[in-house]
Amino acid sequence: MRGLGSRRFGGVSHADLQEEEPSQSSSTSESTHDQDAEEENRCFGTFQGTIVGLRYYTGTVNRGEMVALVRQPQNPYDRNAVMVANVYGSQVGHIKKELAAALAFIMDRNLARVEGVVPYGKTNSFTMTVTLTFWGREENQEAVHSQMKNHGYKLNAVKGSSSAASWDRYGGAGSSSEICPVILTQEELKNAFDKLFDDLLEDRTREMEAAEAVRTPLLLHQKQALYWMTSRENSSDLPPFWEQRSGLYFNVLTNFGARESPESVLGGILADDMGLGKTLTTIALILSNFHNGKPLPVKYEGGASESRPSTSSTAHPAQKGASRRKEDSPKPLQTLKRSHKESDRTAASEDDDDVVVVSETRADQKPTASQPKRQTVKLHDVDFGSSLDSSRSASAKSRMKKGSGQTVKLHDVDFGSALDSSGSSLDSSKSASTKSQVKKGSGTSKKSPRPTLIICPLSVLTNWMDQFEQHLREDVQLNLYLFYGPDRCRQASFLSEQDVVLTTYNVLTSEYGKNSVLQKVLWLRVVLDEGHIIRNPDALQSKAVLSLNAERRWILSGTPIQNSVKDVWMLMCFLRLKPFAVREWWMRVIQRPVMMGNKEGLKNLQALLKVLTMRRTKLSKANGRPILQLPEKKVFLQKVVLSKEERERYELEKAEGRRIISRYMADGTVLRNYADVLAILVRLRLLCCHCDLVGKLTETAGTADSSSPAELRERLISKIRLVLSSGVDEECAVCLDSLRQPVITHCAHVFCKPCICEVIQSKQLAAKCPLCRANIKSTELLEYPGDEEDSRPTDRKDQWRSSSKVEALMTVLLKLRSEDPTIKSLVVSQFTKFLNILEVPLRESKFSFTRLDGTMNQKARARAVSELQDPSPGSPTVMLLSLKAGGVGLNLTYGAGA
DNA sequence: ACCGCCGGGTGCC
DNA sequence: ACCGCCGGGTGCC
Numbered sequence: 031m032r033g034l035g036s037r038r039f040g041g042v043s044h045a046d047l048q049e050e051e052p053s054q055s056s057s058t059s060e061s062t063h064d065q066d067a068e069e070e071n072r073c074f075g076t077f078q079g080t081i082v083g084l085r086y087y088t089g090t091v092n093r094g095e096m097v098a099l100v101r102q103p104q105n106p107y108d109r110n111a112v113m114v115a116n117v118y119g120s121q122v123g124h125i126k127k128e129l130a131a132a133l134a135f136i137m138d139r140n141l142a143r144v145e146g147v148v149p150y151g152k153t154n155s156f157t158m159t160v161t162l163t164f165w166g167r168e169e170n171q172e173a174v175h176s177q178m179k180n181h182g183y184k185l186n187a188v189k190g191s192s193s194a195a196s197w198d199r200y201g202g203a204g205s206s207s208e209i210c211p212v213i214l215t216q217e218e219l220k221n222a223f224d225k226l227f228d229d230l231l232e233d234r235t236r237e238m239e240a241a242e243a244v245r246t247p248l249l250l251h252q253k254q255a256l257y258w259m260t261s262r263e264n265s266s267d268l269p270p271f272w273e274q275r276s277g278l279y280f281n282v283l284t285n286f287g288a289r290e291s292p293e294s295v296l297g298g299i300l301a302d303d304m305g306l307g308k309t310l311t312t313i314a315l316i317l318s319n320f321h322n323g324k325p326l327p328v329k330y331e332g333g334a335s336e337s338r339p340s341t342s343s344t345a346h347p348a349q350k351g352a353s354r355r356k357e358d359s360p361k362p363l364q365t366l367k368r369s370h371k372e373s374d375r376t377a378a379s380e381d382d383d384d385v386v387v388v389s390e391t392r393a394d395q396k397p398t399a400s401q402p403k404r405q406t407v408k409l410h411d412v413d414f415g416s417s418l419d420s421s422r423s424a425s426a427k428s429r430m431k432k433g434s435g436q437t438v439k440l441h442d443v444d445f446g447s448a449l450d451s452s453g454s455s456l457d458s459s460k461s462a463s464t465k466s467q468v469k470k471g472s473g474t475s476k477k478s479p480r481p482t483l484i485i486c487p488l489s490v491l492t493n494w495m496d497q498f499e500q501h502l503r504e505d506v507q508l509n510l511y512l513f514y515g516p517d518r519c520r521q522a523s524f525l526s527e528q529d530v531v532l533t534t535y536n537v538l539t540s541e542y543g544k545n546s547v548l549q550k551v552l553w554l555r556v557v558l559d560e561g562h563i564i565r566n567p568d569a570l571q572s573k574a575v576l577s578l579n580a581e582r583r584w585i586l587s588g589t590p591i592q593n594s595v596k597d598v599w600m601l602m603c604f605l606r607l608k609p610f611a612v613r614e615w616w617m618r619v620i621q622r623p624v625m626m627g628n629k630e631g632l633k634n635l636q637a638l639l640k641v642l643t644m645r646r647t648k649l650s651k652a653n654g655r656p657i658l659q660l661p662e663k664k665v666f667l668q669k670v671v672l673s674k675e676e677r678e679r680y681e682l683e684k685a686e687g688r689r690i691i692s693r694y695m696a697d698g699t700v701l702r703n704y705a706d707v708l709a710i711l712v713r714l715r716l717l718c719c720h721c722d723l724v725g726k727l728t729e730t731a732g733t734a735d736s737s738s739p740a741e742l743r744e745r746l747i748s749k750i751r752l753v754l755s756s757g758v759d760e761e762c763a764v765c766l767d768s769l770r771q772p773v774i775t776h777c778a779h780v781f782c783k784p785c786i787c788e789v790i791q792s793k794q795l796a797a798k799c800p801l802c803r804a805n806i807k808s809t810e811l812l813e814y815p816g817d818e819e820d821s822r823p824t825d826r827k828d829q830w831r832s833s834s835k836v837e838a839l840m841t842v843l844l845k846l847r848s849e850d851p852t853i854k855s856l857v858v859s860q861f862t863k864f865l866n867i868l869e870v871p872l873r874e875s876k877f878s879f880t881r882l883d884g885t886m887n888q889k890a891r892a893r894a895v896s897e898l899q900d901p902s903p904g905s906p907t908v909m910l911l912s913l914k915a916g917g918v919g920l921n922l923t924y925g926a927g928a
Numbered sequence: 929a930c931c932g933c934c935g936g937g938t939g940c941c
Numbered sequence: 942a943c944c945g946c947c948g949g950g951t952g953c954c
Contacts, residue, residue, distance in 0.1 A: 083953030107954045
């Protein structure tokens, strides 16, 4: 570890190893995120080269440390120049010019990725040895070898035939782990992670109570998450893979050493499954961990302000043991009889870097704060008035209004003090709850921001508002600002005073680049909801997200590792985990090793996620019990006897179906006529619901080879419709996932369009149906045209008739209603047409009901759900639910907060 | 750099 | 004195 004494940072080369915008390091061979990078897995060999000019630069390296090679085509002395930089981007020296001439050719043409490790570190002050390793795609190997040869260099072959073997020797931190040339499949990878998190749960049993402002009692696993998140935010731990060694900070993966401590990663990834309450946990975090485990100082309605004393029931993560869950009902306010001034002083004395009274600091921190007061108010009003469609969530809206009024008032107060700027406003009686902090750029004071920025997809924006509404105590005055809509307020000073600013990825992206206020504000924390959205590093929204200034950063995601290890990189960039914001280090240390099946690489990735991620599934356990304690499920099976007429029809169809299927059996063509078989079964199931669901039996089955193209097409379309409308979650036999863009082949098998097209592409003319081996062509695929909008039976009410099943259902519903008129029921069917039929008797019996099926867009679905969940009298008590549309991702609870 | 290289000084032994 | 040799100055790209 020599040469550390003179280490300095922020060298000239930072510009070349872009941290903030990883995709723009265009002067390096690392610039591309395209597929090539993933395939550059072959090791062409190694070479001992020389780094010169050490004495001109401050960047230093340790023995075995990884270095980056960066082309400098603009170098005035040599256009072939190759600069050498250490992990932090400080320049170490240059590659000797003769060697650089050879490398420049290779690097400029992307024939190989050239990576360096300095095996001895600094042995003299002028030059140093570097072990170069060449990685690339197989087809470029020859070109690389001959280019080196032309310059009089010969690559050393890598020991062992497997290129994977080379990683440990030349890329790894000198580890001697065994070689594992097996490439892990995605599935194995995923299992490895799930197992990892299972093991982890045992270590994460500490709990923390939410601040009193949070009304909804947290479940055990949510308290555990809150504890974990709080301790991550208050952590001063070194980031993963950093150690302190003899007074220096040392990265064990790259062997890089630094005098300064790398910044702690204050945040991480909350990757709980859907439905475990990530939103509530995040809200609790915002309210409960303002600074050092103290709750966010919020104002309570009625003028009382609370700066919660540290004696409250909130357990600081540093405290031992778990505190007990607080009462389910809100406690009476713990009224503070101190004067506001006193409470300010208390806060300050308890916690030096806590908060500063806003009216005190604003005056000098923002001398330009001369916006007209009127405008502020107006902007605010408009903001809450406009916003989303929001025909739903009326309650949230009214709450927002309430909040808005409060915010305006506070704003006015601050504003006044900013104007008179005498500084005497310190004793302002209003200021206790409007504590804020000195913003970045204010110069004098330590930065200590207040607001949390939440970024989410538009589709869940109202959900966030609802959840704040639902989970906060009613008398809490939270300054929540919806940064959305054409009249959103773009004043940094205003945003900096909020507790929470809520916006969407789209808004963030559209503001990005035009001097966005969101980039100017220093946020206490930034929360990315559905954080996997920023997977693509080239996307503008990813860049916008990365450029936000924040002290703490969180990613909420049900699926953090959606597709592959590649996705994790952006998350690490966002969390600013050094040194992975520079893609080269991520590639060398994590991604390529993992992709090549290197055990050490996988271990490192796991270690990384282990520290930064909390993930529970619905099946996870907390303290030995399932985290979700569902009420006991009771199943009542009611057998409905068909009427004589129905039974006759059913038996007729059954006999006919038997006849057809046994013919297929005899011919050995069951598989080939799979859709027909399914259709027969579906018809029988339909008949059990209602005879009108089934048309007259048409002779379609088994005649596939004797009809006109138009007839064939018609038949296939009706088959695919039948298959899809059966409500069974059809699987594509190629991807084994549920169908996307379903198409039907001439042999009547249904696949995802992309899947079957890929099959045909690869086999060309010889393509066979994966299910029945019949010849298939891409031109013969028929796409599913979507459901024909059949007229609902209400249109022809006169023709409506009941069925045994309908009668049975109505009997049960009426009985339930007579016992409890407010009871809510879900009526589920696989067949939306049956739901249509059911609407008639429901209406007749004066049931108020909602409906949710696959034809409805997200907004309509959300409305249907919230209407059903409305507890007020006269609200819908029945929901007609199509099995397929309601089967996944629907969160239906009744009696909120339970 | 305890090198290599360059260029000026120098010149029998 | 169109060379060799010596020794000081110098040094990434």
